[in-house]
Amino acid sequence: MTAWMLRMGFGMTLLLAAALLWVWLRQERMLFYPVPLAAEHRFDFGADVQEVQIPVAGGAKLSALHLRQDTPKGLVFYLHGNAGNLQSWFVTADFYRRAGYDLFMLDYRGYGKSSGKIDSEAQLRADVRAAWDAITPRYEGKRRVIVGRSLGTALAAELSVQVKPDQLVLISPYLRMVDLMRQHFPLLPTWLLRYPLDTAASLRHWQGPLLLLHGERDELIPATHSEQLQMLAPQGQLTLIRGASHNDLQSFDQYLQSVKQVLP
Incomplete structure (x- = not known):
């Protein structure tokens, strides 16, 4: 040589x-694909939607929106996906108004008007728990529903194991982040991943009501992820949304009707 x-x-x-x-x-x-918003940005989703700041570790503050009605049946605590911010995610307020439920949704660090940046899974999970602890005491005795979508599903599943809500809803969930890594970045060694985000591990410990919703045409996170998660939590109901892909579920009546069924 x-x-x-x-x-x-x-x-x-x-x-x-x-x-x-x-x-x-x-x-x-x-x-993570955050879209920041200027500090002076004002959300306009109705007079009953309040902007909330949640203090978290390290001096950061999470921006959140809270739909509050006079006599709600309960609370939907919603953890959104990995792109955008509350301006693009908080678009179904009318649906929850009609259902009679308050809606709380936060932006992760660096998203929207939230300060700081995400630097670990432990930090991300701690932030979610801090928001839950800050908001839910006022809903004592009322129905509490945790919803996770896409990225937020692993966070929602783990939080549910900790706090035992009345209902868990996972929309376009994934088994584990490592499975998505193998799918989208097959040449990268999996030991590099610092965010395991293991939905499957959490669901093995979840015994409560579970609704899984997935678009049949989802190519980002194939519906097989939901099918395998249901095997881990057989009490769960799986609804595959015909014709839906990853980002358009909310435009299908089948999706809205399925969510409405768990908001009595």
């Missing part, structure tokens, strides 16, 4: 090591 070949091999090894180090250190850029 010539010196030139040795130098080339060494150079390629350094490039590979640098690439793997970048993925290890900066994988938040691959998982």
Whole structure:
């Protein structure tokens, strides 16, 4: 082997090591797609929707929206997906008004008007729990429903195991983040992943009511994820939304009717 070949091999090894180090250190850029909002941004979803600030560890504050009605039947605590912010996610307030439920939805760190940045799964889970603890005491004795969508499903499942809500709803859930990594980034070694976000592990410990909703045409997170999750929690009801993909579920009546059934 010539010196030139040795130098080339060494150079390629350094490039590979640098690439793997970048993925290890900066994988938040691959998982989270926040859209920030200016501090002076004002949400306009109705007079009964209040903007809330939730203090969390490290001095950060989470921006949240809280639909509050005079005599709600209960609360829907909603954890949204990995892109956008509350301006694009808080679009079904009228649906929950008609159902008679208050709706609480937060932006993760760095999303919308939330300060700080996500730097670990433990931090993300702690933030979600802090928001739950801040809001739910006023709903003592009322029905409490946790909803997770896409990224938020692993967070919702783990939170439900901790706080035991009356109902858990998982929309477009995934088994584990490592399964999505294998699907979308098959050349990357899975040991790089610092966010296991294991929905399956949490559901093994969830014995309460469960609704799984998934678009039949979802290519980002195939419906097989929901089918396998139902096997882990056989008490769960699985509804596959005909014709729906990943981002358009809310435009299908079958989806809305399924959610309405768990909001008596």
